[in-house]
Amino acid sequence: MKSIIVLFLILCSLYSAYSQSTESNFLFEKAYRLQSENDSLKTKVIKPLRDSIGSLNSKIKELQEQKIHDLERDTAALNRRIRRMERDIVNLNKNRVIGARDSLQELVRVLNRRIEELNQTIQTRNTQIADERRIGEQRANEAEERGQNEVLEMIVNSYRNTNFDDLIKISTKLSVQRDIQFAGNNADAKVKQILSDLKVYFNAEELFSKKINTKQIDSTMEVLKQIKQQSTLIEELKVNIKSYQKPYRALKEMINAIIDLDKIPSYGVKENERQKFNTIISKLTDYMYGHYNYGNYPYLSEIVLELLNRKKLNCDKDITDLNKKLE
Structure with a gap:
């Protein structure tokens, strides 16, 4: 039995060795074929390809x-074309500037001629205007002179033919001064005397209209x-x-009496105010009746009116400043 087993192992080893030897031979043959194919590839494909690439590189270069x-x-x-074009542009610009300059010069000449024509027209028109103005002023002066003469004649006749008292009533100091200046030396002696007398009157x-001055x-x-x-108004x-002195002094005395009355104030008591105001009115009434012509004196009339207005609002109102106006 042991002999059979040993024999079997020997056979397995020999088979394994044989199998390895056979596989090695197969691999060797396959490697040889690959090497042959590689050499053939280098010769037939790679070298021509390299040669083609070299040739192509030469052509590309x-x-x-x-x-x-x-x-x-x-x-x-x-560049040469550009330079030629630049020269052409410069020349063209030169020609264009010259053409524009010539056109402007011609335009200036035309405008100057037009200006000369306009100046001549203006000068002619100014001369006509000056002549018309001179004629107009002459006519206006003549008309003004005629008008002044007519007005002067009317003024002179009004003074010559009107009663002196009526002249006083319809005249004022300003109107007399105006007519004196307007009439001047053109009035006759009678009218000049009338104007002078009217001036003295006013x-x-x-x-x-002011404080008394002796x-x-x-x-x-x-x-x-x-x-x-001959005038009634002159005599009056x-x-x-x-x-003038009599109502002047009487007004001063009346105001002093009221000032003395103001030394006792009413203290806002209605009855006191009423009595005091009645007393003031009584004094004013006595003055007006006693000096009825006080109305002929504007200065006195204004003081009386101011006194009445103050006391009407407040019977204790101070009036010492009114007294000072009569000093």
């Missing part, structure tokens, strides 16, 4: 060099005596001037 040369040539030609009447009253009376016109004016 040649083409590149040729292309670069062509580009350089084209670039130079293009100057004298102004005495009643010296001025005396000088005014002397001037009034020189008036040659003289009387009022002579009488």
Whole structure:
């Protein structure tokens, strides 16, 4: 039995060795065939391919060099063309500037001629306007002179043919001054005297619009005596001037009496206020009745009205400043 087993093992070993030897031979043969095929591939495919690539690279380099040369040539030609175009542009610009200059010069000449024509027209028109203005001014002056003469004649006739008292009533100091300036030396002696007398009258009447002045009253009376016109109003004016002092002093006394009355205030008591106001009104009434002509004196009338207005609002209102107006 053991012999059979040993024999079997020997046979297995021999079979294994034989199998390995056979496989090695197969691999060797396969490797040999691959090497042969590789050499054939190198000879038949790779070498021609390398040769083709080398040739292609040479052609590419040649083409590149040729292309670069062509580009350089084209670039130079293009640059030369650009320079020619630039010169043409410069020349064209020069010609265009010259043409524009010539056109502008011609336009300037045309405009200058037009300006000369317009200036000539303006000068002619100015001459016509000056002539028309001179004629118009001459006519206006003539019309104004005729109008002034007519107005002057009317003024002179109104003074010459109107009663002196009526002239006083319809005239004022300003109107007399205006007519004196307007009439000037063109009025006759009679009209000049009338205007002068009217001026004296209105100057004298102004005495009643301010504080009394004895010296001025005396000088005014002397001037009034020189008036040659027959006039009732002149005589009344003289009387009022002579009488001015009487209502003047009486008003001052009445105001002093009310000032003394103000020393006792009413203290806001209605009955006291009523009695005090009645007393003031009584004094004012006595003054007005006693000196009825006080209305001929504007200065006195204004003071009386101011006193009444103050006391009507407040019977204790101070009036000492009114007294000072009469000092």
